[in-house]
Amino acid sequence: MAHTPVNHPARPIYRAIGGLVGLYFVVFGGLGVIASAGNDFFAQDDTKVLGQGTNMGFSLLSVLIGAVILVGTAIGRNLDVVINQWLAYTLMAVGLAALAFLQTDANVVNFSIMTVVVVLSLALVLLMVGMYGKVGTDDEHEAWQKARLVL
16 A cells, blocks of 8 residues: 555646755756865865855765656655655655764865754655655556555
C-alpha cells in the first residue's frame, strides 16, 4: 500500500513549486559564486548572498543541487519524486549539522542562522513536493483512494 497520494489533482502545481526551489538554488549559487570569487574555497568570512552566509564551496554545491532538481523536474516520470525526497532528507541533515557547528571552525560552508532557516524550509517544501507529486496508473490511484477511505 502506498503512503503518498498517486495522481494528486494538484500535481502540476507541486511540480512547478519543485522547479522553483531548484531555480532558487541555482540563482543563489550563481550569485554566491560571483560574491565569493577570489576567496578561499571554504572561506569562513562575512560573504553574504540574499542575506545568507555562503562561500565558493556551498555556492557550487547549491548550483549542483538546483540543477539536479531542475533536471528531475523536467524529466518527471516519478524521477522528480525520488530526487525531491532524497534531497529533502539530505538538506535537512545538512541544515541540522550546520546548525550544530554554526559558531565553530567546523562551519566549512560558512552557514549563518539565516542560511540554516532557508535550507531547512526549502527541504520541507521539497519533501512536500515529493510526497504529492507521484504519478501512477489508474489502478494504483484507485487502490490509494480505497485505502484512504478505509482509514
